[in-house]
Amino acid sequence: MIMSRIEARRDEDTVAAGPLVDGLLRGLPAEAVLTDPDVTASYANDMASFCPAGSPAVVVLPRTVEQVQHVMRTATELRVPVVPQGARTGLSGGANATDGCIVLSLTKMDRILEISPVDRIAVVEAGVVNADLSRAVGEHGLYYPPDPSSWEQCTIGGNIGTASGGLCCVKYGVTAEYVLGLDVVLADGRLMSTGRRTAKGVAGYDLTRLFVGSEGSLGIVVRAVLALRPKPPGQLVLAAEFSSGAAACDAVCRIMAGGHVPSLLELMDRTTVKAVNDLAHMGLPDSTEALLLAAFDTADPAADLAAVGALCEAAGATSVVPADDAAESELLLKARRLSLVALEAVKGTTMIDDVCVPRSRLGELIDGVERIAEKHGLTIGVVAHAGDGNTHPTVCFDAQDPEESRRARESFDEIMALGLELGGTITGEHGVGVLKKEWLARELGPVGLEMQRAVKQVFDPLNILNPGKLF
Known part of the structure; x- marks a missing residue:
């Protein structure tokens, strides 16, 4: 009887689809x-916790712009929602399916179409993996700086959708600063080109920037013209240990106020340091309350590290260890690269926040997160792109425990509220998706939200592009 009901339901779905x-x-x-329910279900969500996901009616994997246009024309004709996806490494539910939608996966559109050392640009399709692009341009002596933590999996289209950043943002900036032009398939299937491939250009409104960070809600990015830089020299890294988070944040302020331009400036709090020690047995002292990592890829990185090391000592560092070569540098960075994996191992599930505050208030945020963790009886580790004030407070919890899950969600919200109180923003690089819809409204205010919705209406009057995301 049960099987016959399941089969009947599948027959109904087939007829409807x-x-x-x-x-x-x-x-x-x-x-x-793809229509097999078991297959389509595997495309239902990204990597975020606490984000509802629906059941797609179908998953499509186009290989050409023309095929994407056909998908959007079909969706418009039948009034079917479309959820664009890349590698689904996102952390805000922005790629989560809605019931009955078309999941439009762009992973098969993975060609690097052009690399120009003279113009210092690359032209790529949306499904190109970030690391593949970085390696390809490196063979030409060039460098594509944006490097999200998931760079070995995430796609350029996904990076553009969330305006993602990475470890090197403090010196080189985020994805938005490298997107010169786009080809975008609009909701009705028309193809629009924005921007340019020249070093300069101010013709008309900057629609390119409008699409960067729009999370697939205004159009489907199918091709991008990306700015490149000359490949920098190899970087050297310094690790500084502190007996308090406040001292480490003081060091960050001294470094930035001193005019230094590190290629990387990362901070790990004591909870994160302990988690990494427990996972990888790296031998960091138990007395380490905060670990600061600084790197330089300048002509004389050793001199820059010496100057920054002196500033760390002046701020109260208990130990300053500069690397002598690339191998030692990678060893020092290993702890930072293991941070999120180590925190996930604490309880099995994590909620990764993405609050960005002014650098001058970084210490207040870290202290506030510690208070929130104590209040809710939770483990919350903080890793931060300290050089630009972008923090990732990571709530560790048991997803099978309803009470602990409730406290995890409450702590997550309190951290976002704290970020806004400190003059920050609810997301520096992960996007809004469904996870932070309520908080976007608070940050923008009623007038700002009204204007954003008006923009959405112009590009997507039927509301079929990634509906239910952002607002």
């Missing part, structure tokens, strides 16, 4: 249209 699948197959090869 019939016109949609038939329409898609008129412009897509059969292997690009």
Whole structure:
């Protein structure tokens, strides 16, 4: 009886999806249209916790711009929502499916179309993996700086959708600063080009920047013109241990006020240091309350490290260890690279916040997170791109424990509220998705929210592009 009901439900779904699948197959090869419920369910969500996800009606994997246009024309004709996806490494639910939607996965559009050392640009499709692009341009003596932690998996389209950053942002900036032009398929299937491939250009409104960070809610990015830089020399890293988070944050302020431009300036609090020690047995002292990592890729990185080391000591560092070569530098960075894995191992599940505050208030945020952790009886580790004030307070909890899950969500919200109180923002690089919709409204205010919704209405009057995200 139960099996017959399941089969009947599947028959109903097949009938309901019939016109949609038939329409898609008129412009897509059969292997690009996935309808098996077990397969489509695997595309339902990204890596965020506490974010609801629906059941897609179909998953499509186009390989050409024309195929993406066909998908959007079909979706518009049938009034079916479309959720664009890359590698689904996001942390805000921005790529989560809605019931009955088309999941539009761009991972098969993974060609690097051009690399120009003279113009210092790369032209790529949306599904190109960040690390693959970095390695490819490196062969030409060039450098694509944005490097999210998931750079070995995440795609350029996803990076553009969330305006993602990375470890090197303190010196080189975020994704938005490297996107010169875009090809975008609009909700009705029209193809629009924005921006330029020149070093300068101010013709008309900057629609390119409008799409960067829009989380697939205004159009489908299918191709991007990206700015490149000359490949820098190899970097050297310094590690400084502190007996308090306040002292480490004081060191950050001294470094930035002193005019130094590190290629990396990362901070780990005592909870994170302990988690890394427990996981990897790195031998960091139990007395370490905060670990600061600084790197320089200048012509004389050793001299820069010496100057920064002196500032760390003046701020109260208990130990300052500069690396002598690339191998030692990588060893020092290992702790930072293991941070999120180590924190996840504490309880099995994490909620990774993404609050960015002015550098001058970084210490207040870290102290506040510690108070929130004590209040809720939770383990919350903080790792931070300290050089730009972007922190990732990471709430560790047991997802099988309803009470602990409730406290985890409450602590997450309190951290976002704290970030706003300190003059910051609810997201520096992960995006809003569904996780932070309520908080976006608080940050923008009613007038700002009204204007953003008006922009959405212009580009997507039927509200079929990633509905339910952002606001």
